[in-house]
Amino acid sequence: MSTISAIIQARMGSTRLPGKVMKSINGRPMLHWVVSRLQKSRFLTSVVVATPDTPENDDIEDWCRMESVNCFRGSESNVLDRYYEAAKAHHADQVVRITSDCPLIDPHVVDLVILSHLNNYPAPDYTSNTIFRTYPRGLDTEIFPFKSLEIARKQASDPEHLEHVTPYLYTQCQFKNLSVQNSDDYSHLRLTVDAPEDFSLMTIIYKHFGERFFNWREAVSFLHSQPDLLEINRHIKQKKLACEMHSR
Secondary structure (H helix, E strand, C coil), rough: CCCCCCECCCCCCCCEEEEHHCEEEEEEEEEHHHHHHCCCCCCEEEEEEEEEEHHHHHHHHHHHHHHHCCEEEEECCCCHHHHHHHHHCCCCCCEEEEECCCCCCHHHHHHHHHHHHHHHHCCEEEECCCCCCCEECCCCCCEHHHHHHHHHHHHHCHHHCCCCCCCCHHCCCCEEEEEECCCCCCCCCCCCCCCCCHCCCHHHHHEEEEEEEEHHHHHHHHHHHHHHHHCCCCCCCCCCCHHHHHHH
């Protein structure tokens, strides 16, 4: 059996919404909801928060310790190296990359991407539901073998590749990629938190559903039942990587 570790990159230094990972939604830090939803996955063997080893991120480590959540601290600027060292420390055969600004990450979607990756032959070097977007932004799930991460860590030098972890895997022709897509296209929806407007929408969604687990389709149905809510963050633009449009 493969050891499959979800590694959540988390830091306090967000440009558009500083400290967002520890901002409260329903009385708990946003990071709590990311971790707790991932813990419902059927196939993940561990969930690890990977945060920079700088003093401003001590609160993240303190929260992880208090909640008995695995935490790894590494380079702030070289996130690729941070992922590699975190995966190595937790003996991960397969690495699932998750970002901490996705409090609606859905374990069912995560499991679908994992199964698609493990059941495909020949084995892909990188599998993702973001190569061709059909899921709402905020359900982003990427999985790759440790060996792919190791190759990227040895060979990548472009600052974008070091900061964003996976671009090297989907821009280099040496890697075999697999795309996971939904039957319907919901890529126009934002269920992620980059800006204050995103956070406002997320607090409304969580207030509606309360403490119970709800899946992404329930969240989308709620938003469609109140179309005005979709206008809250419709104008927010996602930052683009220079290499992204050339590779996808």
